[in-house]
Amino acid sequence: xxxIVAGQDALTPDEFRELAFGFGIDAELFAGVEGxxxxxxxxxxxxxxxxxRDLDRPAARFASGLMRTAERRRVLTWKAxx
Numbered sequence: 001x002x003x004i005v006a007g008q009d010a011l012t013p014d015e016f017r018e019l020a021f022g023f024g025i026d027a028e029l030f031a032g033v034e035g036x037x038x039x040x041x042x043x044x045x046x047x048x049x050x051x052x053r054d055l056d057r058p059a060a061r062f063a064s065g066l067m068r069t070a071e072r073r074r075v076l077t078w079k080a081x082x
Contacts, residue, residue, distance in 0.1 A: 013069040030063045031070035 009015075013031065030048050032041060048067065052060050 013066075013073050016066065016069055027066060030066035 029044060029051070032044060036044070045067075048063070052063055055063060
């Protein structure tokens with residue numbers, strides 16, 4: 001699957017996040033940070049979901065993409081560690 005943001009290819013989650021900054025999105029809120037606890041992650045995702053409801057359609061799509069990309073990366077990390 002190919003991720004395109006503002007007409008540019010995003011090859012990694014970090015590139016996707018970087019390109020999405022141009023849309024005023026707080027990437028850490030939607031993608032998380034390394035080493036966050038499960039409790040912090042739940043709280044962050046609760047806030048992110050609330051904010052998604054208030055964003056305009058293009059920004060909400062990018063923010064949702066950040067959340068999906070971050071989740072895929074976490075799953076791949078868990079599988080690699082198993």
